[in-house]
Amino acid sequence: MELNIDLLSRICKAPGAPGYEGPIRQLVLDELASLADEVKVDNLGNVIALKKGQNTPEHKKVMVAAHMDEIGFIVTHVDDAGFVRFHTLGGFDPKTLTAQRVIVHGKQDLVGVMGSKPIHVMSQEERNKLPKTTDYFIDLGLPKEEVEKYIRVGDPITRERDLIEVGECVNGKSIDNRVSVFVLIEALRALKNPPYDVYAVFTVQEEVGIRGANVAAHQIDPDFGLGLDTTIAFDVPGAPAHERVTQLGKGAAIKIMDASTICDPRMVDFLQTTAEKSNISWQPEILTAGGTDTAGVQRMGKRGAIAGAISIPTRHLHQVIEMAHKKDIADCIDLLQSALHTFDKYNWAHS
Structure with a gap:
């Protein structure tokens, strides 16, 4: 897959500190104009885009969350x-x-x-x-x-930092989590006739406590949930194998757990099976510290959601030189849109 680096660059460069996401929100709204059946902005500032599913008897709802905010400061x-x-x-x-x-x-x-x-x-x-x-x-x-x-x-x-291409990677500020905003937009672009209603949510204030995802999940009350975020790739000199979490170039990371979420084993299996059937490279992710919007998506609906996460391996997190591999980004787009097309093909019964 050829990545739209210009779009990714504009997404990463747009300002959007927690609570002040206006510029990145407008960019997202502009991109979504032709990609969803309904788009709204809630009171907190989350962008919620609905892609209607086929008229299946179950009428299930899938929520996918990618946070728009970037770490920043306030005067x-x-x-x-x-x-x-x-x-x-x-x-x-x-x-x-x-x-x-x-x-x-x-x-x-x-x-x-x-x-x-x-x-x-x-x-x-x-x-x-x-x-x-x-x-x-x-x-x-x-x-x-x-x-x-x-x-x-x-x-x-x-x-202040531009996105550049370095070898097989992209490098710049706010790849956490603007790369996931990019992944969600591009997956929506490829999504045709999903079996269930897909709520693509571009959330606010994740970096200060998963606040936007909590509010959005409460509104949507999804049956299934996916978080999209970066994760640590500690695949650098001196890093012991057991601390690497993920590695660049090894494919989409499928989260098993982090400090805020134990992903539903059914969702983990579904994502792994989907990746293998579609010949998409993937790697497991266990992150013992830190959390993502997955926690809010999983727990803040009335009934809870069968939830998991797709993560983009990233080096040098929370710096202005964050680095992600272009192939991993493409794998995450492919995995997300493949999963959204096949939610109805999996046996979701408890084992």
Whole structure:
């Protein structure tokens, strides 16, 4: 499959910190215009696109969730010299903030840089300490009076980085989880006459607690649920085999469990069987820390859902150099649309 790298690049670049997903939401809405039978935005900001299924007697519902938000920051203070202090929205390893550009989204977007105390004037004790997010500030290169013309407390901040192709991979910021937004859009493009109603949900505020998926699942009350998200590929020098979780280039990851979800064994088997029947490369995923929208999809409907997840293996997560293999992305698109076409062919009875 030839990937639409231009679309993936635009999806990754669009701003959308948790709670401030407006720009990426509009891009998603534009792409969905001809791909779904119904599209709506709920009160929290989730985009819910319905692709109607055939008139099967069961009239089952499938919910697929991919979160739109990216880790980011929020302005908390502008000091007398014009430097911006911030609070994180989502999880950061503080050392990854060093030497990065950011965009503060106020009345006008302003590009700034993450600054901290220069190593040249650090004490030996300071040099040996791990950095904290509070060690950093944002330098916009402007005095306070100019900054305050455009920026105020509460404005969101995102990271500045383009998507590029590196070898057989794509590399950039916010591949977590914009690659899943891309996968869901492309699977919808390929989806023709699914047996059951498919609710493609582009969720908000996942990075701060799976909030959008919880609300959407409560509305939809799905029979079946799939989360789409990235997962760790720790296939790098020095990584022991048992800690790798997944590897780039080995295919779509089929989640067995993470810290927030034990996937339904029926869904795991269904996805694995579907991949094998369709000659799609896949690998198992057990992630002992972290969670995804799968948890909300599984538990927040009235009856619960038979739920699992398809994950895109990704190196360097929650950095601006996240890396995913193009073949794995294509495998995830193929697996998702194959599964959505064949939900009615599997025996879902409890064993």
